[in-house]
Amino acid sequence: MELELLMTRLHEVTVLLYAISMLLYFMDFLNNDQKANKVAFWLLSIVWVLQTIFLFLYVWKTGRFPVLTIFEGLYFYAWVLVSLSLIINRLLRVDFTVFFTNVLGFMVMAIHTFAPVQIESQVLAQRLVSELLLIHITFAILSYGAFTLSFVFSLLYLIQYDLLKRKKWGKRLLRLGDLTKLEHMSYVLAVIGVPLLVVSLILGIQWAYIKVPGVSWLDMKIIGSFILLVGYSVFLYLKIRKQMYGRTLAFLNIGSFMIVLINFFLFGSLSTFHFWNT
Template sequence: MFDLYMTRLHELTVLVYALSVLLYFIDFVQNNRKANQVAFWLLAFVWVLQTSFFLFYIVKTGRFPVLSVFEGLYFYAWVLVSLSLGINKLLRMDFIVFFTNILGFVIMAIHTFAPVQYNSVIMAKQLISELLLIHITMAILSYGAFSLSFVFSLLYLIQYNLLKQKKWGTRLLRIADLSKLERLSYILNVIGVPILFLGLVLGLQWAFIKVPNMTWYDPKVLGSFIVLCLYSVYLYLRVGKGLYGKTLALWNIGAFLIVLLNFFFFGKLSSFHFWYA
């Protein structure tokens, strides 16, 4: 019972860590100081949990826990979080903190969901099942964000054409203005991209455990990374190149068509990627 309780706390740590990375990403693309502050305190909470687990393990084993690969991974993740907090507080180098925590999250996820570290076979299988559940949930949440973003881009094009053709009327008034539609579409993609990225990280972790003969050129795997790349390019065009307007809306609509293709078609071609019980 105690081991199950500790496992749940580890899972909570990963979820809080994922939320922190998400907020750091929002700050990275939008210069959102409020998101940065919340991300920092979430990261501090992760550090408190990690340190508590670390000290408990030292007391339980009577040694410094770095003698196995999995113990080393946990210590590595703890070091990355500690360095991130120090950099954030002392040097104010937010972007370094963001990219460091992407690595830290990957390490933490590998440690938490690796079944080799669990003595109970039943618990190991349960962890693998929960890892798959979290992966699927995060992927669907990201697809939900992309779907709403697509709707706003579609409304943007409709409104754009109405204005261009000077078709004034009730329909025009009932659709939000172009700048608002574009901003909402952009914000949803800012949320969707990191959620999809984190979901893919967990999905790969599950695949390496459960599907030892997995190939990188599997249609579903390739499709998921293509989707991630397309929306990452969208953010680059919006933030890095300052692209606005109809071209960006068309890109967003095209990217969503690939989302649909990946969701409904590529999964059927995959050698392993289907809904597991």
Template sequence: MMDNFMTRLHELTIVLYALSVLLYFIDFLHHNRKANRTAFWLLLFVWILQSIFLFLYMLEAGRFPVLTLAEGLYFYTWVLITFSLVINRLMRVDFIVFFTNVIGFSMMVIHTFAPIQIDRTVPAEQLVSELLLIHITAAILSYGAFSLSFVFSLLYLLQYNLLKRKKWGKRLWRIPDLMKLEQTSYIMNVTGTPMLLIGVILGTQWAILKIPDISWLDPKILGSIFTLVIYCVILYMRIRKGITGKTLALWNVAAFLIVLINFFLIGSFSSFHIWL
């Protein structure tokens, strides 16, 4: 009975999340503040439900839920919603919540309707360790920061295009100025890059301890290092070379595509990295 109730509640969460994203889309198109407010409160309710699910899952499983791909997707969605709500309250940046939660809702749909829950050669319970938990959590938090950086870069490109074409509409005035968008995207990268570095270092240490015969040419290892290098290059371009504007925004968009490839595609070719 309880399992059936939780399933129905999760389905309700998906419906409310979809309705929230739809209302944010209506606001994006027509500057409808009533739709924006309703979407925000729906999203807040979705966040509360997700937080309850995470808490109950931790009580049932006795661990932090990040040790499988499905768990990682769910936690990643929760991180995106949390970040978007906090930024929306602190900075009042229009469209950030909409674009961020388009990504979050996509992750939720993948988790719900196409969950990767097939039998594993290595049970998740055998992978439990504080080192592994911190490694995965740091990686997911870095992905959340990179996701927001990607959204700010997209808004930068949209604003840049509107200004170049001299489209002086309401949508232009609701998007922050280019300097603020670029600076916030940079801050997200500065936040995400060290977290990813910590994740890579801890993951390497865990692998040395737990998998002595590990192949260091494993696709997931190489993909994670390559992703880290790309974001380090972007920071180097910004800090040392002084490269800003559209060029850096395009680099940032491309870097996030690499994050998605590393998260979904490369991991499937890994010989040991089977959970995230």
């Protein structure tokens, strides 16, 4: 009991460090404060270390990878966002990517920490244990992580485009990165996300066919997942085959990400069998 209380307090400390990091990134965004940026980055790195430790402890405690319920899935999603943003920041030095990505990551982490669903979720997870299901959900969340970063790059593209159009020169303009680079990274991450989503859908359909007799293929979660796949497939088709680029493509990508959010939170709650309805 004392250990569980300690873990709860450590989770709350992690959220607090996350919040301070976001505040410092926001100060950097407003004032081009490099000192705040560096402190924020290292605080976020500490958050990542703590998240990783909690993830391994959860795996050790349950004997499985923690993605079977919304409680677990939200945590893994937040961990993926922090991990990807730190990697992108180190490889590409696009500073504001970390800020915008982790605004979303912090929201997810806060929902996970303070949502009172852990006990019920653990009980349900024991009934859902399946290697096929674990791989399906893991690939789905990884694809959502890629789509999230793709969305962030499109958002930064629109901000940069607006600054250039209004001739707002300054350090912020330089730190956002050039338009070509932002558009290219948005495309690359979508390219990564689509095959991950396809694999996830194939495995998920196979699991449902085996484990859920009489499953309705008109289930909202299934329909939402295929709508999501179509949305990003159209995005890639217009980019590759029609050579579309610029603001129109960025808005289409942002619209596709709205489907990600709807599918993740709303359609899961309307599903008749999917684990997100817990």
